[in-house]
Amino acid sequence: MARDEWILREHSAQKLQDRKIIGINAETVTNIASSEFPNQNAGESHHWDIENFKKNFHVQFHKNDPFDSTFSLIGIDAPIANAFRRILISEISTVAIEYVYVVNNTSIIQDEVLAARLGLIPLKGDREGLKWMRWFKRPTEDSDGGVPTDYNTVVLGLDVECTWKDGAKEKARRGENDPKILYNNSSVYASQITFRPTGQQSQRFPAPDGIIQAVNPDILIAKLRPGQKISLSMHCIKGIGADHAKFSPVATATYRLLPHIDIIKPIVGASARKFSKCFPKGVINLEPVTAEEASREGSGYEGYEGEPKAVVLDPMKDTVSRECLRHDEFKSKVKLGRIRDHFIFSVESTGQWESDELFLESVRVLKVKCMKMKKGLEEMIRQ
Incomplete structure (x- = not known):
């Protein structure tokens, strides 16, 4: 290779690398993408090629715990990375409490507030059983909605009553005020929610680990005192975060660009x-x-x-x-920046999905969206 050709190639490679760096200055940010086609420049060929994409795209895992993972997507544009983030937040289905039927509630928490608290409790269960569940048709102005069945509705129950412990009244007269010593069920926790299987659900959600239950059993629902009782039934259905935040499978799903520090x-x-x-x-x-x-x-x-x-x-x-x-x-002496095609994702699962599975599921959802769009374009062309 001639020396001039080698220098030209090295210069071009350095120029391409410099384009990937977003400049972070004391008060400004420079070299941000402002064209309709990010990372493309006049006189260069940037046509889509699957082989080039395979060569340049990489996934690196930095942390992979069941409920918390951190990984890098390298070699993609911001719109694609943001599509994964939005899908993670709002388009992956989970099961959550949707309807609460209160039989008796003599606690100080109003029925509607109690129902809202219950709806926000993250649930978990056998993953194959959750995939087996179908969508429940909600009632609208034009229809009464679907009929609850074993394949679209999971029933949970909560029956708790606060009572005095044996000899507690005498202890109270002597000045004891610790509710855990004086009362039974002074605090109602998510662990006291019971699974009431119907139809095939006993097989689809096998005991003890596969049943529908709270991810964190120590979530406090309410506090009771003797004579107060909560008795209710809850219906859980499938939904997505776009319907309500309680259906979102993640507590957080964020990304940031990899920092670049160049000591010159x-x-x-x-x-x-x-x-x-x-x-x-x-x-x-x-x-x-x-x-x-x-x-x-x-x-x-x-x-x-x-x-x-x-x-x-x-x-x-x-x-x-x-x-x-x-x-x-x-x-x-130093230049700060961020690498525009290196996205560091942080995904914290609420517990129904494992964090690394969530990303794979977001890829599947995006693939389905692309297939639908492709089909729609083909139909437009045929017309």
């Missing part, structure tokens, strides 16, 4: 220590200047052998606070 001039000695304190712990590391660096002319480390120098250790931990740009000695 050496930062050594006391300045390096000060520089590292401008970032969260773990972003900047202090390493000793080697003898080779100190002896190399033009390196910027001449005479600093053994002194600490600032190097970027883990930019993912950075919050892009721009603190370092507040100090005049660092303004010409």
Whole structure:
């Protein structure tokens, strides 16, 4: 390869890399996408090619717990990343309490407030059983809605009454005021909600782990005192977050661009220590200047052998606070930015789905949407 051709290729590669960096300055943000076609430039071919997409697209998992995962999607545009985020929040189906039939409620919480609290309790159950459930047709102005059956409605119950414990009245007269010592069922928790299977539900939601129950059994529903009672029945149906937030499978689903920190001039000695304190712990590391660096002319480390120098250790931990740009000695030595096609996702599941499964389900939902759109376009062309 000729030297000029090699230099041209290297320059083009660096130019392409620079385009991916969104500049973070002290008071401005530069190099943001403003065209109708992000990352495309005049005189270049950016036609869609599945092989190029496969080569450039990567998924990296950083954390994968059942209810909390963090992963990176690398090599896609912001509209696609945002489509996944919106689908995660509002278009993946879950089961939640929709109808509450109150038989008796003598607690201090009004019926409608109690029903709202119950509806927001995240539920879980056998995943295959949840997929087996069908949609319940809600009543509208023109129709009465569907009929509850075992395949579209799950019934839960709550029957709790507060009573005195044996000998508690005498303890109360002596000054005892701890409700856990004096009363039975002084607090009503989500663990006291019972599953009432009908039809095939006993097989679809096998006991003990597969039954429909609260994700967190310690959620406080109400507080009772002797003579007060709650007796009610709850109907759970499938829904999506676009219908109501209680159906959203995630507590949070967010993404951010990967921070980019470029130290363009050496930062050594006391300045390096000060520089590292401008970032969260773990972003900047202090390493000793080697003898080779100190002896190399033009390196910027001449005479600093053994002194600490600032190097970027883990930019993912950075919050892009721009603190370092507040100090005049660092303004010409560092460039801050974000990589425009590296999206760090954080997904926190409410418990009905595992966090990594949620992303795969969002891919499936987006695929179905694309197939419907493609079918609609084909029908338009035929007409």
